[in-house]
Amino acid sequence: MALPSFEKVLTKTDIDEMLVIPTHFMQHLPDVEGGHSVDLTVNASGTQRTLGYYTRDGANRRPVLRSGWRGYVRDKGLQVGHKILFQCVDGFPQYQIYAKKKIKLLGQETWAEF
Secondary structure (H helix, E strand, O other): OOEEEEEEEOHHHHHOOOEOHHHHHHHHOOOOOOOOEEEEEEEOEEEEEEEEOOOOOOOOOOOEEOHHHHHHHHHHHOOOOOOOEEEEOOOOOEEEEOOOOOEEEOEEEEEOOO
């Protein structure tokens, strides 16, 4: 059985401010009960990073990664149009993030990790 994940092509907001997480993925993230944020430990290319997961109260809960996210963007050299794969994993840390960009391979465009 595949572990829960989402892929997202990065937008200007994702690069310049915060990563907007698909709402359907919230069920796989910790509850921020009693507050608005919680720190997630994420394995990013073999390095553990702490990323701040934040959501609003009420109907418009729009989940995002904020603190620590821009450092990851800078360190990986992410740009608009690159893609990330965010995945739940067994063990600790509970999450893995992969950065991908389009490359040409044998005349075909494909996504490759970098």
